[in-house]
Amino acid sequence: MANFASEEKIARRKAEILTAAIEVFSSQGFHKAGIADIAKQLDIGHGTIYRYFKNKRDIFNAILAELLGQMAEIVMQEPPNTDSLDEYAGQLQRIADGLLAIFNRDPRLAKIAFYESLGVDPEATESVEHLLSIFAQFTEQYMKNGIDKGFLRPKMNTKIASHLITAMLVETIKKVAADDADVEEIERWRQEVIQFMIGGLGQR
DSSP: OOOOOOHHHHHHHHHHHHHHHHHHHHHHOTTTOOHHHHHHHHTSOHHHHTTTOSSHHHHHHHHHHHHHHHHHHHHHTSOSOOOSHHHHHHHHHHHHHHHHHHHHHOTHHHHHHHTGGGGTOHHHHHHHHHHHHHHHHHHHHHHHHHHHTTSBOTTOOHHHHHHHHHHHHHHHHHHHHSTTOOHHHHHHHHHHHHHHHHHHHBOO
């Protein structure tokens, strides 16, 4: 009788490969890194990796997909139904805290998503842009809710504003990934982004 690996074992091995790949991609860069480098990190034969992923690009895509899932989960925990500017400010703070926590736990993810991916190829860049576009779409729903309820500017161009906010959050996340960024500096960035968003979006 064939000895098939359990789904749990397969998932565990894939997770191990992705963890090793994050280290290799962030330290060596996508182009310089190879399947053999990832295998060496795990002390396994490189042929083992091909049982789970087609190539290093497939691994890279899996890392980005996992990251998108984590970011989407943070946002979806906060439905766009606040009733006041104060409530919205609190919601923004929770979302920002959740997103920053992802990259604070592992700054290498920010390096891969917002630096390394840009040098892979157009498809990788498109993957990251798609990730940010989805986030901007979520953000636009919060804005439309605020406009409908009268606590955000009625004539706001929500599409443009949502992309501007996404860009600000990405810059803050990049700060988390910087080697010289400390906790206090990151906190200053977080507070300034939220204050900027609220001051620029609030009903006047």
